[in-house]
Each structure stands twice: as structure tokens, then as C-alpha cells.
């Protein structure tokens with residue numbers, strides 16, 4: 001059984017899918033973590049590019065792109081339990097930095113990068129029951145998934161959630177407006193990708209989480225999955 005949960009940044013994908021995966025005792029594939037690990041693996045090459053954006057050199061297919069692509073293909077990413085291993089090393093705690101927030105959308109909009117990660121995700125999933133969360137799990141990576149959910153909420157609500165996740169020291173340094181602006185920039189990249197565009201699959205159950213609590217969202221999904229254990233636990 002494959003369950004997909006897609007949606008934009010801060011909408012509640014990781015927390016809801018993490019909760020459901022634990023309750024169901026099934027694998028959780030966080031596709032964003034794979035994109036983040038790849039960005040970490042090639043960050044020196046990305047930093048060497050003008051403005052750090054690989055799109056121009058990809059479109060020109062120039063030497064810089066060939067170097068970067070060669071490097072991408074040499075990176076080995078694997079999930080072990082809840083840890084993400086990059087070339088055999090646990091990098092899970094290094095994936096959520098502002099630097100990775102910035103670099104990952106730039107790398108993940110390139111079609112060959114998406115194909116590279118999609119293959120990895122499918123190979124991790126082979127023959128297993130799982131929840132896959134991201135942007136294009138229900139549309140591209142697992143189009144035959146039995147259960148698909150698409151979470152949405154306004155950028156203001158999502159920015160506030162992200163801000164509340166920050167340590168008080170960081171909250172003092174970063175305004176809500178700045179975070180909302182970053183979220184809007186990432187939304188724009190996600191919605192305008194050539195491939196893997198952020199959108200709901202035709203057969204996805206769309207849930208607006210803006211005015212719902214975390215428990216509400218879990219319950220709606222659990223109800224839709226008709227999973228009595230989860231419903232009972234939350235009820």
C-alpha cells in the first residue's frame with residue numbers, strides 16, 4: 001500500500017505523515033530530504049556557480065553543468081530507518097539549515113536531478129508499504145498509489161507555523177514577513193517547475209489545513225484511509 005501526501009512548504013506534510021507512519025508502522029519517505037541531501041552533497045559545486053543557480057549552466061549544457069552532473073551522479077543517498085545517509089554518513093541533522101532551504105529549490109527544479117531522485121525514491125520503496133511525502137509523489141513518482149492526499153493553506157498561515165518552529169533566539173532575528181516572502185519564492189519555484197510541478201493529482205483528496213488543527217488533519221486522513229486504529233487513538 002502506498003499513501004502519498006503532497007503540498008507546499010509549512011502545510012503540515014512532515015508532521016502528519018510522520019505521525020501516521022509511526023501509527024501504521026510503515027516506512028516514511030520524505031522526498032524533500034533526498035533533495036536536501038543531494039544539495040548538501042554538491043554544495044561546493046553549487047556555490048562555485050554564478051548566483052549559486054545551476055539553471056543557466058544546465059540550459060547551456062556547458063562544462064560547469066557537466067562537472068555538476070558528474071558530481072551528482074557520484075553522490076550516494078540512502079535512507080536507513082529515519083536517517084538519511086549521504087555517501088554512508090548520517091547527515092539528517094544537517095538538512096534543515098537556511099543554506100539548504102536556499103540551495104535545494106534551485107537544484108530540484110532541474111529535470112535530470114528530478115529523474116535521479118525519482119529513481120532513488122522508487123528503489124527505496126520497492127515492494128514495501130509506505131507513506132511518501134513531497135510535491136509530486138501522487139502525480140509523478142507514485143502515480144498508481146492507492147491513497148493520495150494534497151494539503152494546502154495560505155502562505156501567511158504557513159509562515160507563522162514555520163516561525164513558531166524556530167528557536168526563540170532565531171525568532172528574534174527573523175520577521176514573519178521575511179519568512180512569508182521566502183515561502184512565496186519557494187512556492188513560485190515549485191509551481192513553475194518544468195517537471196514535478198506542485199499540484200494535486202486528479203484523484204487526490206484535497207485538505208485545506210489552514211483552519212484545521214494537526215489532530216483534525218490526521219483524523220481526516222485516517223478517516224479517509226478507513227483505519228480504525230488511528231481513528232480510535234485520536235478520538
Ligand SMILES: Nc1ncnc2c1ncn2[C@@H]1O[C@H](COP(=O)(O)OP(=O)(O)O)[C@@H](O)[C@H]1O
Nearest residue numbers: 009010011012013014015161165209212213214
Ligand atoms: N494543521 C496544523 N495546524 C497547525 N500547525 C500545524 C498543523 N500541521 C502542522 N503544523 C505545524 O506546522 C509546522 C510545519 O509543519 P511541517 O509538518 O513541518 O510542514 P511541511 O512538512 O509541509 O513543511 C510544524 O511545527 C507543525 O507542527
Ligand SMILES: Nc1ccn([C@H]2C[C@H](O)[C@@H](COP(=O)(O)OP(=O)(O)O)O2)c(=O)n1
Nearest residue numbers: 009010031032033035104105108134135136
Ligand atoms: N518531491 C519533492 C520534494 C521536495 N522538493 C523540493 C522543494 C523544496 O524546496 C525542497 C525541500 O523540500 P522539503 O519538503 O524538505 O522542505 P519544505 O517542507 O518545503 O520546507 O525540495 C521537490 O522539488 N520535490
